[in-house]
Amino acid sequence: MIENKTIVSINNLKKSFGKKQVLKGINLDIKEGESLCIIGTNGSGKSVLLKSILGLLNPNEGTINYPKHGTLKDFLKDVGIQYQDSELPNSYKVREIINLVYGIEKRPTIKEYKENYIVDRDKEVDNSLKFFGLYNYANSKVKILSGGQKQRLNILLSLITKPNILFLDELTTGLDIKAKISLLEYIKEYQVKNNITLVIVSHIAIEIDNLSNRVLHLNDGVIISDEKISDIRKKHKTLDNYLIDKFKPSEVSIDD
Numbered sequence: 001m002i003e004n005k006t007i008v009s010i011n012n013l014k015k016s017f018g019k020k021q022v023l024k025g026i027n028l029d030i031k032e033g034e035s036l037c038i039i040g041t042n043g044s045g046k047s048v049l050l051k052s053i054l055g056l057l058n059p060n061e062g063t064i065n066y067p068k069h070g071t072l073k074d075f076l077k078d079v080g081i082q083y084q085d086s087e088l089p090n091s092y093k094v095r096e097i098i099n100l101v102y103g104i105e106k107r108p109t110i111k112e113y114k115e116n117y118i119v120d121r122d123k124e125v126d127n128s129l130k131f132f133g134l135y136n137y138a139n140s141k142v143k144i145l146s147g148g149q150k151q152r153l154n155i156l157l158s159l160i161t162k163p164n165i166l167f168l169d170e171l172t173t174g175l176d177i178k179a180k181i182s183l184l185e186y187i188k189e190y191q192v193k194n195n196i197t198l199v200i201v202s203h204i205a206i207e208i209d210n211l212s213n214r215v216l217h218l219n220d221g222v223i224i225s226d227e228k229i230s231d232i233r234k235k236h237k238t239l240d241n242y243l244i245d246k247f248k249p250s251e252v253s254i255d256d
């Protein structure tokens with residue numbers, strides 16, 4: 001059997017903000033083709049871990065390597081990202097932002113220009129806008145979009161360059177039920193068709209169940225479990241049971 005290549009290799013990663021230590025020694029390898037889900041309570045360090053992998057935060061201690069690509073820069077060329085807290089430039093129009101992201105990431109070659117690349121690309125952007133229910137907003141400024149529409153645009157942007165590594169930080173938060181269901185199907189199909197590597201942060205059973213094959217529990221900056229989804233299903237039957245078992249509150253409080 002051919003061993004899949006390691007895409008990200010994290011060794012003893014520690015990250016603090018002032019006196020507050022958020023990541024307390026993370027060791028983690030992510031392999032090509034893997035679908036990893038990170039679960040954990042609010043503030044446990046999930047987004048900080050993702051941002052560290054993506055080079056947006058510098059570790060205080062430890063290392064993050066990208067064995068398959070060699071450098072962070074080359075790694076990022078293959079990556080699509082949907083941030084939990086991204087701010088879109090308000091004064092831009094929806095189509096302008098998409099073209100900006102698309103244009104920078106996938107500059108066409110002369111041959112592609114000759115082969116109607118731009119026309120194809122515009123069609124593709126239109127199709128994406130339609131799928132994400134933003135077609136009628138293509139020429140609207142971002143500032144008039146609703147929260148859920150901004151979230152849809154964020155997801156569209158993470159996918160428009162057809163990345164083969166995808167990071168999704170709380171994919172369906174803020175989306176209506178219909179959008180949630182179609183988006184899950186869309187990502188699932190994209191994942192299977194292109195055999196991508198997927199890293200998601202999620203609190204939602206249906207998302208974890210559909211999109212991941214490995215679940216990592218981050219608790220207070222430490223990985224406390226790292227399990228295959230097939231083992232979780234064997235042990236707990238459903239993802240809902242698993243999450244309830246893991247996070248069942250011991251007292252009447254949403255805090256630890």
Ligand SMILES: Nc1ncnc2c1ncn2[C@@H]1O[C@H](COP(=O)(O)OP(=O)(O)OP(=O)(O)O)[C@@H](O)[C@H]1O
Nearest residue numbers: 017018022040041042043044045046047048049084
């Ligand atoms: N730039 C920052 N400066 C200071 N503290 C930060 C910064 N980013 C994150 N933190 C702190 O780090 C901790 C972990 O934050 P993080 O965003 O990783 O949580 P999370 O696990 O993603 O939570 P959630 O489920 O709410 O998204 C929090 O206590 C947060 O306040």
Ligand SMILES: [Mg+2]
Nearest residue numbers: 046047084169
């Ligand atoms: Mg977060």
